[in-house]
Amino acid sequence: MTKGRIRNNIRRLRFDRSEMTQQELAEKVGVTRQTVIAIEGDKYSPSLEVAFRIARVFAAPLEEVFQYEAGDSDAGAA
Amino acid sequence: MDLSYQEKSILGSLLAMVVVYGYYFASVLRDLGRPEFDGGSIGRLVLAVIAIIVIEIAYQIVLAIESKAEPKDERDILIECKAYRNAYFLLATGAALVIACVIVAALARDAAPTRIIVTPFLTVNLVLLAMVLAELVKFLTQLFYYRRGLR
Numbered sequence: 001m002t003k004g005r006i007r008n009n010i011r012r013l014r015f016d017r018s019e020m021t022q023q024e025l026a027e028k029v030g031v032t033r034q035t036v037i038a039i040e041g042d043k044y045s046p047s048l049e050v051a052f053r054i055a056r057v058f059a060a061p062l063e064e065v066f067q068y069e070a071g072d073s074d075a076g077a078a
Numbered sequence: 079m080d081l082s083y084q085e086k087s088i089l090g091s092l093l094a095m096v097v098v099y100g101y102y103f104a105s106v107l108r109d110l111g112r113p114e115f116d117g118g119s120i121g122r123l124v125l126a127v128i129a130i131i132v133i134e135i136a137y138q139i140v141l142a143i144e145s146k147a148e149p150k151d152e153r154d155i156l157i158e159c160k161a162y163r164n165a166y167f168l169l170a171t172g173a174a175l176v177i178a179c180v181i182v183a184a185l186a187r188d189a190a191p192t193r194i195i196v197t198p199f200l201t202v203n204l205v206l207l208a209m210v211l212a213e214l215v216k217f218l219t220q221l222f223y224y225r226r227g228l229r
Contacts (some may be wrong), residue, residue: 005229031151034082034224043227044153 004071006045010036013058013065029053083141083148085224090137092217094130099210102126106203115202123206157223165216172208176201 014020022040026033029050038044039054046054055062081089105122112119141147150158183196 003229031153032082032084032148034084034148035151035153038153038227041227043229045229047152050152 005042005069007042007067007069008039008065009067010040010054010065013060017058025054025057028057082224083145084150084154085221086141086145087138088217088220088224090141091134092214092221094133094137095210095213095217098126098129098133103203103207103210110200112199113197115199119199119202153228156228157220160223160228161216161219164219165212168215169208169212172211173205176204176208179204 010025014022014025022036023033026036029036030053031046031050035044035046039046051062051066055065058065102122109119179196180201186195
């Protein structure tokens with residue numbers, strides 16, 4: 001039984017948006033650069049509010065920025 | 079190693095506590111036979127508290143000048159909450175142990191009057207030790223989660 005994981009495409013989206021820096025994204029979202037680094041490295045799953053703010057910065061739907069990968073415990077849930 | 083502003087701040091507080099209270103408890107160990115928590119003991123404790131405050135203020139000022147101060151965000155607050163949970167557990171355990179020591183010593187004294195082992199001096203310092211250890215656990219938990227991440 002493993003927990004599900006939240007993956008993200010923030011690094012690619014930053015690159016696509018004329019190589020936006022982590023600091024720039026952090027300032028636009030209202031978190032620290034360390035938190036952006038942690039989110040990008042899948043070391044921290046942000047709150048729903050921060051997730052929506054990140055998606056808004058990239059003008060992308062939430063599902064394009066974040067994806068949920070189900071763990072073993074979720075396998076039979078659907 | 080690239081440390082964030084919060085990590086540097088915590089590391090400084092941790093080192094200050096280890097040095098000041100390490101010195102304080104080393105001197106307490108030398109006076110373990112002292113029965114009362116008298117004027118000299120209070121003075122030593124007050125000195126330790128003042129030393130911590132002075133070192134903390136000086137360090138935080140230097141840190142704010144050296145690195146750009148960052149306000150806490152939701153990740154910092156979540157890590158702090160987890161750290162407080164661990165610290166609370168240690169503090170509550172420490173307090174329960176001190177109470178148990180006092181009760182056992184009182185019962186033993188009533189049953190067979192011998193010399194009192196758990197003196198007021200020892201009791202105060204055991205409570206203080208639990209508080210200091212809880213604070214250290216808080217700092218260490220924070221550093222752990224900043225390094226490992228919250229998954």
